[in-house]
Amino acid sequence: MESSSHTTSCLDCRLADLCLPYGLQISEVMLLDKIVKAKRPIRTDEFLYVQGEQCRNLYAVKSGSFRSFIASSEGVEQTIGFYLPGEIMGLDSLQHGNFTCSTVALETALVCELPVTRLNELCAQIPSLQRQMMRMLSKEIVSDHEQIVLLGHRSAKEKMATFLLMLSQRYGALGFSDTEFNLSMRRQDIANFLGLSIETVSRQFALLNKNGVITIKQRGVQINDLTLLRLMIEPCSNERFSTAN
Amino acid sequence: MESSSHTTSCLDCRLADLCLPYGLQISEVMLLDKIVKAKRPIRTDEFLYVQGEQCRNLYAVKSGSFRSFIASSEGVEQTIGFYLPGEIMGLDSLQHGNFTCSTVALETALVCELPVTRLNELCAQIPSLQRQMMRMLSKEIVSDHEQIVLLGHRSAKEKMATFLLMLSQRYGALGFSDTEFNLSMRRQDIANFLGLSIETVSRQFALLNKNGVITIKQRGVQINDLTLLRLMIEPCSNERFSTAN
DNA sequence: CGTAGTTTTGATGTCAGTCAAAATGTGTGG
DNA sequence: CCACACATTTTGACTGACATCAAAACTACG
Numbered sequence: 066m067e068s069s070s071h072t073t074s075c076l077d078c079r080l081a082d083l084c085l086p087y088g089l090q091i092s093e094v095m096l097l098d099k100i101v102k103a104k105r106p107i108r109t110d111e112f113l114y115v116q117g118e119q120c121r122n123l124y125a126v127k128s129g130s131f132r133s134f135i136a137s138s139e140g141v142e143q144t145i146g147f148y149l150p151g152e153i154m155g156l157d158s159l160q161h162g163n164f165t166c167s168t169v170a171l172e173t174a175l176v177c178e179l180p181v182t183r184l185n186e187l188c189a190q191i192p193s194l195q196r197q198m199m200r201m202l203s204k205e206i207v208s209d210h211e212q213i214v215l216l217g218h219r220s221a222k223e224k225m226a227t228f229l230l231m232l233s234q235r236y237g238a239l240g241f242s243d244t245e246f247n248l249s250m251r252r253q254d255i256a257n258f259l260g261l262s263i264e265t266v267s268r269q270f271a272l273l274n275k276n277g278v279i280t281i282k283q284r285g286v287q288i289n290d291l292t293l294l295r296l297m298i299e300p301c302s303n304e305r306f307s308t309a310n
Numbered sequence: 311m312e313s314s315s316h317t318t319s320c321l322d323c324r325l326a327d328l329c330l331p332y333g334l335q336i337s338e339v340m341l342l343d344k345i346v347k348a349k350r351p352i353r354t355d356e357f358l359y360v361q362g363e364q365c366r367n368l369y370a371v372k373s374g375s376f377r378s379f380i381a382s383s384e385g386v387e388q389t390i391g392f393y394l395p396g397e398i399m400g401l402d403s404l405q406h407g408n409f410t411c412s413t414v415a416l417e418t419a420l421v422c423e424l425p426v427t428r429l430n431e432l433c434a435q436i437p438s439l440q441r442q443m444m445r446m447l448s449k450e451i452v453s454d455h456e457q458i459v460l461l462g463h464r465s466a467k468e469k470m471a472t473f474l475l476m477l478s479q480r481y482g483a484l485g486f487s488d489t490e491f492n493l494s495m496r497r498q499d500i501a502n503f504l505g506l507s508i509e510t511v512s513r514q515f516a517l518l519n520k521n522g523v524i525t526i527k528q529r530g531v532q533i534n535d536l537t538l539l540r541l542m543i544e545p546c547s548n549e550r551f552s553t554a555n
Numbered sequence: 556c557g558t559a560g561t562t563t564t565g566a567t568g569t570c571a572g573t574c575a576a577a578a579t580g581t582g583t584g585g
Numbered sequence: 586c587c588a589c590a591c592a593t594t595t596t597g598a599c600t601g602a603c604a605t606c607a608a609a610a611c612t613a614c615g
Binding site (some may be wrong): 085122135137138143145156157158159160165168185188189192195198199200202203204205206207209210212213214217220237257260281301 | 348380382383384386388389400401403404405410411430433434437438441442444445447448449450451452454455457458459461462463502505
């Protein structure tokens with residue numbers, strides 16, 4: 066999951082086309098690169114930012130992965146999403162200047178810091194950067210909508226299949242295998258994300274494994290039948306394999 | 311819910327501070343007003359736009375209300391949200407230029423059409439407009455996150471209370487009563503939005519009505535005890551009133 | 556006033572949550 | 586390298602909240 070060197074600039078970052086530089090001319094990327102602060106390394110379980118905190122920077126994932134969540138006044142957490150390389154974190158804070166969720170590293174990770182003030186100034190100068198920022202904001206909305214659909218009216222089986230397909234698709238887009246990857250999050254995180262209990266997640270994994278649709282060993286997932294997995298997310302009568310569901 | 315005249319411009323629209331003109335100087339609002347197309351009237355159940363369609367305009371609600379939803383390939387709908395005056399619709403489409411959801415009027419409504427191309431050009435000219443656009447995109451993200459929390463791990467009772475408080479808060483911000491309003495959506499829409507069945511919604515309304523927390527007559531809601539309603543959304547042990555829950 | 560749509564109410568079933576304990580994995584210090 | 590403690594995951598038994606099915610009551614509108 067590591068990329069090249071620590072000193073890599075936006076100009077030769079292999080994630081550039083998934084990130085802010087997309088659609089920019091080389092001269093514009095150079096301007097952007099100037100305001101990107103140190104690629105700060107974050108350790109597993111370390112917080113990148115905390116809900117309520119003032120937001121001075123947005124963050125782009127350079128390597129590793131993150132989990133963001135909202136905690137209620139009693140401390141009950143709801144996982145909002147997972148972030149993979151090339152994705153921008155903190156976009157929820159642009160409304161009022163404070164983070165509305167907390168974000169924590171699931172594994173050792175690298176992030177690029179984007180100072181909000183300077184980023185805004187640069188957007189005013191570079192129309193294509195402004196467009197790309199809006200596209201990324203819009204992308205976050207679209208992915209939140211997908212999660213709303215997921216949480217709304219899906220069975221545990223459908224949720225699990227959708228979750229795996231979502232990761233498959235995102236890893237694929239990053240140039241990794243879309244059928245074999247490691248889960249950087251714990252069962253607890255998956256359960257919380259999907260609105261399920263940890264036991265249900267475990268049982269559904271076991272079921273998919275028994276059916277042969279996936280092979281799962283700890284954090285390691287291999288998808289054996291992508292087509293069948295896709296068929297599972299259609300919420301109509303789809304009985305196949307296994308002794309009852 | 312009707313505002314002044316049909317010919318009202320952004321300059322004297324009473325929703326200006328909740329909408330795109332917020333933070334702009336008068337001269338800038340005049341520029342914005344120039345690109346705002348006809349305040350098109352929409353009838354109940356009429357579609358403003360359909361999922362998949364190319365997006366040439368964003369829309370601001372001037373009066374009335376809307377429901378947006380995503381339909382799966384089999385036609386199963388998930389309501390994503392409701393839009394009230396001052397809110398911008400279509401922000402999900404900025405990523406790829408196509409609407410990712412459909413939007414339908416819940417009652418007779420007026421919208422301001424914002425041509426995307428011209429809006430982008432204007433954002434490049436007016437930094438404060440660009441900032442405001444980003445704030446509104448971010449606001450949509452925050453409200454989507456709230457819905458994710460809602461759908462994630464809440465009981466039917468908590469979902470209903472949150473739904474009522476959400477409307478109360480939004481109507482209040484618009485200058486209407488926050489304790490007495492009409493629901494523009496049907497029970498079916500509420501149920502779908504909250505990930506519940508229509509029967510459960512009906513039963514929960516009946517329960518709240520019996521407890522005296524609200525008085526509900528058809529579409530008309532009166533909140534009698536806002537504090538008690540707020541207490542209900544805390545997902546800890548909160549037994550009060552009524553024979554069992 | 557009659558028909559169609561919406562909402563309410565009642566009876567029953569089921570999926571996933573909860574509780575509990577075993578199994579497995581992870582890390583630390585001797 | 587092993588032993589022990591602690592965390593995570595799996596498996597099993599039971600329960601309950603909400604869905605589903607069915608029908609009645611209410612509204613609205615021509």
